[in-house]
Amino acid sequence: MKLSKKQFKQDFEERLASKFATNLTKAGHQETYATLASVVKHYYSSIWTADNQYRDEVGKKQAYYFSIEFLPGKLLKSNLLNLGILDTVRDGLADLGIDLDEVAKVEPDMAIGNGGLGRLASCFMDSLASTGFPANGNGIRYRYGLFKQKIIDGYQVELPDSWLDNGNPWEVRRADKAVEINFGGEVWLEDDGKGKLLPHYKNQERVLAVPYDTPMIGFENTTVNNMCLWRSEVPQDLDLKFQNLDYMRQTSMLSAELYPDDSNYDGRLLRLKQEYFFVSAGLQRILRHYKFTQKKDIRRIGDYIAVHINDTHPALCVPEFMRLLIDEYGVGWNRAWDTTVKVMSYTNHTILSEALEKWPEDMVKNLLPRLYQIIVEIDRRRTAELLPKVGATLVHNTRIIKDGQIHMANLAIIGSHSTNGVAKLHSDLLKDVELHDFYEIYPERFNNKTNGIADRRWIQISNERLSGVLDETIGKTWRHNLNDLSLLKHFKDDEKILKQLQMAKYDNKLRLAALIQERNGITVNPEAIFDVQIKRLHAYKRQLLNVLHILKLYFDLKDEPDLDVVPRVFIFGAKAAPGYHYAKSIIKCINEIANMINNDSDIDDKIKVVFLENYNVSLAEMIIPAANVGEQISLASKEASGTSNMKFMLNGALTMGTLDGANIEIFEAAGEENNFVFGLTKDEVYEYYRNGNYNARDIYEQNPIVYRILNSFIDGTIPNIKSEGREIFDSLTIYNDEYFVLRDFNDYVRAQKDLENLYRNQTAWTKASLMNIANVGRFSSDRTVREYADDIWYIKAKK
Numbered sequence: 001m002k003l004s005k006k007q008f009k010q011d012f013e014e015r016l017a018s019k020f021a022t023n024l025t026k027a028g029h030q031e032t033y034a035t036l037a038s039v040v041k042h043y044y045s046s047i048w049t050a051d052n053q054y055r056d057e058v059g060k061k062q063a064y065y066f067s068i069e070f071l072p073g074k075l076l077k078s079n080l081l082n083l084g085i086l087d088t089v090r091d092g093l094a095d096l097g098i099d100l101d102e103v104a105k106v107e108p109d110m111a112i113g114n115g116g117l118g119r120l121a122s123c124f125m126d127s128l129a130s131t132g133f134p135a136n137g138n139g140i141r142y143r144y145g146l147f148k149q150k151i152i153d154g155y156q157v158e159l160p161d162s163w164l165d166n167g168n169p170w171e172v173r174r175a176d177k178a179v180e181i182n183f184g185g186e187v188w189l190e191d192d193g194k195g196k197l198l199p200h201y202k203n204q205e206r207v208l209a210v211p212y213d214t215p216m217i218g219f220e221n222t223t224v225n226n227m228c229l230w231r232s233e234v235p236q237d238l239d240l241k242f243q244n245l246d247y248m249r250q251t252s253m254l255s256a257e258l259y260p261d262d263s264n265y266d267g268r269l270l271r272l273k274q275e276y277f278f279v280s281a282g283l284q285r286i287l288r289h290y291k292f293t294q295k296k297d298i299r300r301i302g303d304y305i306a307v308h309i310n311d312t313h314p315a316l317c318v319p320e321f322m323r324l325l326i327d328e329y330g331v332g333w334n335r336a337w338d339t340t341v342k343v344m345s346y347t348n349h350t351i352l353s354e355a356l357e358k359w360p361e362d363m364v365k366n367l368l369p370r371l372y373q374i375i376v377e378i379d380r381r382r383t384a385e386l387l388p389k390v391g392a393t394l395v396h397n398t399r400i401i402k403d404g405q406i407h408m409a410n411l412a413i414i415g416s417h418s419t420n421g422v423a424k425l426h427s428d429l430l431k432d433v434e435l436h437d438f439y440e441i442y443p444e445r446f447n448n449k450t451n452g453i454a455d456r457r458w459i460q461i462s463n464e465r466l467s468g469v470l471d472e473t474i475g476k477t478w479r480h481n482l483n484d485l486s487l488l489k490h491f492k493d494d495e496k497i498l499k500q501l502q503m504a505k506y507d508n509k510l511r512l513a514a515l516i517q518e519r520n521g522i523t524v525n526p527e528a529i530f531d532v533q534i535k536r537l538h539a540y541k542r543q544l545l546n547v548l549h550i551l552k553l554y555f556d557l558k559d560e561p562d563l564d565v566v567p568r569v570f571i572f573g574a575k576a577a578p579g580y581h582y583a584k585s586i587i588k589c590i591n592e593i594a595n596m597i598n599n600d601s602d603i604d605d606k607i608k609v610v611f612l613e614n615y616n617v618s619l620a621e622m623i624i625p626a627a628n629v630g631e632q633i634s635l636a637s638k639e640a641s642g643t644s645n646m647k648f649m650l651n652g653a654l655t656m657g658t659l660d661g662a663n664i665e666i667f668e669a670a671g672e673e674n675n676f677v678f679g680l681t682k683d684e685v686y687e688y689y690r691n692g693n694y695n696a697r698d699i700y701e702q703n704p705i706v707y708r709i710l711n712s713f714i715d716g717t718i719p720n721i722k723s724e725g726r727e728i729f730d731s732l733t734i735y736n737d738e739y740f741v742l743r744d745f746n747d748y749v750r751a752q753k754d755l756e757n758l759y760r761n762q763t764a765w766t767k768a769s770l771m772n773i774a775n776v777g778r779f780s781s782d783r784t785v786r787e788y789a790d791d792i793w794y795i796k797a798k799k
C-alpha cells in the first residue's frame, strides 16, 4: 500500500489521542503498541474486505488448512513488512521519538503451538497469502498458549502463558458466525417417511463455537487470507437446568489450553473434544459460507473447497464432513463419500509410534455417538469392497477400527485423496515401511512435500543486517523470489563480499552476546564459534549427544590446559513437555554442566555453555542470525523433516547434521563439503533393528573416553545433579541407548574436529556459509505451498 510518512505520523497521533486520551509525551509502551497496531489494522482492513468480496463474487476454489496448532510469533513487523510500510513507519515513529523495535517487544508471542508442526502451519499461512493463493487456516483460540519456561536452580518450571491479557489487536470476533457443537447423549435413526434414515438426538451437551478471524496479509500484494480460531462458550439459549457453574467451567475448558505435547501422545478426553470442536466448527462455517455465497448445488462443493488435515489431530474431518453432508444437507452416502475423499488431504509429520493417535472405541462412541456410527459404516463398506480385491491381510492391517481402537492415521488416509510426508526420506519411509500396506492399496495417494520456511520472517525481519548486505551485493529481487539468492554464487571468491558477510554475522553475534549477558549474566566472546541447538527437548533429537561432546572438550582441556582450541559458545534453547521426566532431567544436566564449565577458571572463555530459557519464535529470531553452526543431530529416520535447519541455512550458519529429514536435501543443495555430515544412515539404523544387535554397554566399557564422560554423571564430577545424572547414565548403559547416542559419538567428535579446523580459516568458512545462503531458495515455503496448491488442492493463485 501507499503511505507517506507525514500521513502516518498524523494517523498515529490522532489515534493515540482518540484511543487513550493521551499524547506522545505521556504514552506508555502498551499504549504506543496498541495505537500502532490499531493504525495498521485500519490500513489493512479495506484490503481484507475487498479480497473477501472478490472471492465471494469470483467463487474460485479455496483451501482450508485445519491445524490444532499455529505458531505465528509476533505479527506487528510482519504485517508492516507485508503491507510494504515497514520503513515508512519506522522512520515516522523515529521522528516522533519512538523506536519501533522497542514497541515491537511489547507484543506477546502468539504461541498457540508447540514446535515445528505449529510453526510450519504459520509459515504456510504467510506463504499462501504471499503467493496469492486463496487458502485459510482453521484452529483453536487457546486462552493459554504454550507454557512459559523458567529455569530455577537448573530445573524447568512451567508458568501459564496468559497472552490475551492486554487484548489482541489483530483479531476480529465474529459472533454472528458462531456455530453449535454437540457432544455425548444418545442418537438413534428414524425413517423420515420418504425412506431416508435421519438421526435423532437426546441429552446432548451443547457448546457454542465463536470464530475469531486474524488476517494473513500477503507480501506486497492484494491477498488477505483468514486464520479462523474458535473459542468455546456457553450457548445463550441454554436450558435453565444446564445453566450452572460446572457447565460453564467445562465449556470454557475446551479452548482453554494448548496441549503442551510435542509428538508425545496423550490420550485425554479433553484433547479428543478439542479435536472435534474445531473440526466441526470449521466445516460448518465452510458449508454455510458455500451455501450462502455460491448458491450452487451442495453436491458440487468438491469443486470449490479443499480441506487439509494437518497431522491426525483434525482427522475427524472425514466422518464429520460425511455427517454434515448426509444429515444436514441431504446428500446420499456414495456421493458424500466421493466428495469427502476429493475434498480431504492429509499430511503425516512423524513416524514415532508414541505420536500416532489412537482413541479407544468406547470413548469415541460415548463422546461422538453419530460420528461413531459413521466411522463404523465407513469401515464396514470399505472392508466389504476391498476384501475380494486385495485380500484379508491387507484389509485387516489397514482397518480404521482395530483392537478396540480408532486409528486416526488410517481414517485420514482412507478418507482422503492424498497422503504426504514432509521430506523425501520421511515420505519414502512412509511408502516403504510405516504405511506400506496403504501404499499397496492406494499407491497414487502417496507423495512428498518437503517442508519450507517463510523466508520473509526468517531473514528480512529477523536479520536486517544480512538483508542489507544481500541487497547491496545482488540487488533486491531475492526479497520476492528466494531462488535469486543463487546470484550470490558469483561472489564466492570476492573477498570484499566475504568480509561483509563476516561483519554482518559479527554484529548479530554482538546483539546475541548482549542478550546472553543480560539474561544469563554470562560474558561470551563474540569471536568464538556460536554453536546452537534450539528445538523441543526430546530424546530422539539427541541434545545429549551435544552434551557428551561438550564434556569431552571440557575433559580434554582439564587434562591439557594449553590445548589449542577455537573458543566456542554452546547455546541451547529447549522446552520439555511438562510430563516428560527424562527430557527435564536432560535440561537439569545441561544447566549444571553449564555452571561447572562457565565457572571453571581453567577453562576461561574457551568453552561457554548457555541455556536460554523460554525458547520461542521471538527468541529464535534473535539467535539464528547469530549462529555459526546449527546442530541437527537426530538419529537418522526419526526427525521427519526439521525446519530450523532451513532457517540456519538461510542465515549463513553451517549445519552439523545427520542424514535425517530435510538435512539430506540441505546437504544436496548446499554441498556436503560446505557442512558437516556424520552418523549412521537410515539403512544402518534399520539394519540394527532387524538384527537386534546394538549393544551400548559394550561401547561404554570399551571406549575409555565414553567411559569417563558417562561416569561423570554419577561420580560427583558434575555438581548438583543426583537422580538426573543416574537416569541419563542408566538410559545409555542399562536400557541400551534407544537413540544410538553412543554409536554416533565417535563420528560426531570427528565431524566437530573438522568444523573447528574449517573455522580457523575464516575465508574458507565464510565461503561455505555463502554457499549455504546461495542455495537455500528451494526451502522457501512459497515453493512448498505452490506444490500443495498444484498437486493436492488444485487451487490457483490470484493474478
Ligand code: TH1
Residues within 6 Å of the ligand: 114, 115, 116, 117, 118, 120, 261, 262, 263, 264, 311, 349, 350, 355, 422, 451, 639, 640, 641, 642, 643, 661
Ligand atoms: C514435527 C516433526 O517432528 C518435525 O520433524 C517436522 O519438521 C515438523 O513436525 C513439521 O513437519 C512434529 N510435530 C508434532 C506435534 C504433535 C504431533 C506430531 C508431531 S510431528 C503434537
